[in-house]
Amino acid sequence: MGPRAEHPQTAQGQQVGRPAEPPAVELRAVRRLYGRGEGAVQALRGIDLVLPRGSFTAVMGPSGSGKSTFLQCAAGLDRPTSGEVLLGGEPITGLSERRLTELRRSRIGFVFQSFNLLPSLTVQQNVLLPQRLAGRRQDRRRAKELLAQVGLGEHAGRRPGQLSGGQQQRVAIARALITEPEVVFADEPTGALDTRTAQEVLGLLRRAVDTLGATVVMVTHDPVAASHADRVVFLADGALAGALHGPDPRTVADLLVRLTSAAAGHAGSGHGGTAYGGTGHGGTAVAA
Numbered sequence: 171m172g173p174r175a176e177h178p179q180t181a182q183g184q185q186v187g188r189p190a191e192p193p194a195v196e197l198r199a200v201r202r203l204y205g206r207g208e209g210a211v212q213a214l215r216g217i218d219l220v221l222p223r224g225s226f227t228a229v230m231g232p233s234g235s236g237k238s239t240f241l242q243c244a245a246g247l248d249r250p251t252s253g254e255v256l257l258g259g260e261p262i263t264g265l266s267e268r269r270l271t272e273l274r275r276s277r278i279g280f281v282f283q284s285f286n287l288l289p290s291l292t293v294q295q296n297v298l299l300p301q302r303l304a305g306r307r308q309d310r311r312r313a314k315e316l317l318a319q320v321g322l323g324e325h326a327g328r329r330p331g332q333l334s335g336g337q338q339q340r341v342a343i344a345r346a347l348i349t350e351p352e353v354v355f356a357d358e359p360t361g362a363l364d365t366r367t368a369q370e371v372l373g374l375l376r377r378a379v380d381t382l383g384a385t386v387v388m389v390t391h392d393p394v395a396a397s398h399a400d401r402v403v404f405l406a407d408g409a410l411a412g413a414l415h416g417p418d419p420r421t422v423a424d425l426l427v428r429l430t431s432a433a434a435g436h437a438g439s440g441h442g443g444t445a446y447g448g449t450g451h452g453g454t455a456v457a458a
């Protein structure tokens with residue numbers, strides 16, 4: 171079990187009055203190659219990134235730039251071809267499948283575009299599922315508190331099918347937080363929601379960071395969603411192409427357009443079926 175956020179933190183994740191703790195997640199020279207030889211695709215070309223505790227990071231980039239691969243490698247769902255991923259300062263790259271599964275259940279929270287709730291379980295049972303799978307005591311009081319925090323205190327006994335999409339995603343957020351994970355990975359969490367509901371869900375992720383000290387990493391295509399984060403990091407052609415701190419939607423959208431047109435300029439250069447698969451190194455440097 172890794173260290174927990176048990177002491178005061180600023181919104182940026184710096185601890186007050188304690189020696190610096192390791193970041194929630196760190197990627198060191200992470201590369202991911204798909205396939206071999208001529209047809210090989212370099213999905214990640216050597217990513218170095220630190221995700222501080224208590225921070226909210228959005229990951230953006232053109233289609234095919236490596237966002238999903240990044241998320242999968244950072245969350246221990248996929249193994250980098252080389253390089254290292256550290257969770258709470260511990261390298262996870264060489265762990266066995268079994269240890270990785272345990273670690274994902276107990277130390278990482280997930281929020282998906284399609285909610286991924288179990289339809290036969292009640293809302294509360296869904297929230298408690300990560301504790302159940304991790305073989306921990308199921309903390310019903312905590313589940314109720316989290317459901318109240320996401321505005322679903324009255325719905326604990328319902329089934330997911332009786333809830334709206336936005337409500338289901340709020341259940342998923344409560345579920346992601348129940349184990350007090352070191353980091354929550356959210357993959358297009360607002361992709362299936364209307365604008366207003368999306369804002370509510372983003373507000374909840376923001377609150378989880380600000381009030382619970384959670385660390386959130388969110389892949390999104392939406393500049394407005396990204397502007398809820400403390401920082402947006404941009405990927406282009408498998409490499410980091412810059413970062414924006416305190417992002418506003420317009421600046422994010424402008425940068426994304428620039429990266430997307432640069433990537434489109436490389437299209438067709440041999441990356442096997444990816445609209446924006448280029449051969450360059452994501453050289454569009456933006457404000458870091």
Ligand SMILES: Nc1ncnc2c1ncn2[C@@H]1O[C@H](COP(=O)(O)OP(=O)(O)OP(=O)(O)O)[C@@H](O)[C@H]1O
Pocket residue numbers: 204205211212213231232233234235236237238239240441442443444447
């Ligand atoms: N299983 C795979 N086998 C071969 N190539 C893959 C595989 N998965 C991804 N790729 C390639 O790796 C590159 C990065 O893909 P990835 O899905 O990470 O991009 P993305 O930024 O998430 O794209 P999108 O926004 O379209 O979801 C692309 O060139 C893609 O075609």
